[in-house]
Amino acid sequence: MNISVVIPLLNEQESLTELHDWIAKVMAANHFSYEIIFIDDGSTDASWDTIKQLSEQYDHVKGIRFLRNFGKSQALHAGFEKAKGDVIITMDADLQDNPNEIPELYQMITADNFDLVSGWKKKRYDSVISKNLPSKLFNWAARKTSGVKLNDFNCGLKAYKHEVVKNIDVHGEMHRYIPVLSKNAGFSNIGEKVVQHQARKYGETKFGIDRFIHGFLDLITIWFLSRFGRRPMHLFGAxxxxxxxxxxxFALYLGIDKLYFNPFGRLITERPQFYIALSTMIIGSQFFVAGFLGEIILRNRQDKKRYLIKDKLNIK
Known part of the structure; x- marks a missing residue:
């Protein structure tokens, strides 16, 4: 199979049929064999009914339905787990990502041998204050922190080699940092393509300004994990x-000063410097123990399911 299109969604019932037909038209024009995997992340509208109808009409349509809303990262993880294509394309379900970009993204993976190609919405139709400016600041910070030179980490339109999605663990809200996760896993040939961004046709955005706050916190997390996630003792122990x-x-200095230079002066316990030295030693010991505990947890960690699937369509 050439391509798997993985589409996470939440309450996008109005756009699903149009999006499917658009993707199918592009695939047919380029003679691709393909599958479309819709992941319903706990929608409360009729999104699942639409996916069910499409799956009954077309064998290439597959569906995964979460028991409740678990988040985009978990939806992508579920889609990646089931994807069978040589190239995996991710895109949003709101029609703001253009399926006409798929053939060139596919060529960049197969012909140009990129491990991952990320879309860059150079011209956006979002609000300047609520999305564009925070997005520029966020992308700048992500580039500086991760070393991955992309202009748009947030773009949902991306293409991956099959082995990339099978070897990265997308969890929490780390979907913004899949290029960083890929680089940390050893897939460092990362490209970027300017893609067409379209104004939202139906409904309202599911993301607010708070996603950038969460994004910066996740950025700190992924920086820490990439540097010390496999060796916490190197940080906490040091x-x-x-x-x-x-x-x-400092405590040794106070002891020597008391014994040899000021034997009849104040007791050591009456000097505030003693308590500073004692507190520093206690905190240092706690950091050291934290490093040991981190190493023990890593060696005994067992992976747990981060989402619950309610229904599947055309998926074994």
Whole structure:
């Protein structure tokens, strides 16, 4: 199979049939074999009914329905798990991503040998204040922190090699950082393509300004995990050792000063410097223990399901 199109969605019933027909037209024109996997992330409208109708009409339509809303990252994870195509395309269900971009994205993966190609919505139809400016700031911070030189981390239109999606773990709200997760996994040949962005035709956006706050917090998380996620002792152990050494050295100085230079002065316990040294040693010891606990947790971690699937269509 050439292409798997993975589409997470939440309450997008009005656009699904039009989106399917548009994708099918592009695939037929380019003679691609394909599947479309819709992941209903707990919709409360008739989205699942529409997906069910499409799956009954077309064998290439497959559906996954979550028991409740678990988030876009979990939806993508479920879609990636079931995708069978040589190239996996992700796109949003709101018709703001243009399916006509699919053939060129496919060629960039297969002919140009990119591991991942991310769309860049250079010209946007979103609100300048609520989306464009925060998005530019967010993308700048993501580039500086991750080292991945992309202009638009948030674009839902991306293309991947099959082995990329099978070897990355998308969880929490890390869908914004799939290129970073891919790079950390060893898939560093990452490209970018300017794609056409379209104004929303139906409904309202499901994302507010708070997603950028969450995005920055996730950025800090992924920076930490990429550097110390597999070796927490390197961070906490080093901090603990440094702080303990500083506190111990200060306490040793106070002891020597009391014994040899000021034997009849104040008791050590009457000097505030003593409590500073003691606190520093205690905090250092706690950092050191945190590093040990982190290593133990990593070695005993068992993966758990992060979402519950209610129904499946055309998926074994």
């Amino acid at each position: 901090l603990g050792f440094i702080m303990f050494a500083i506190g111990f050295s």
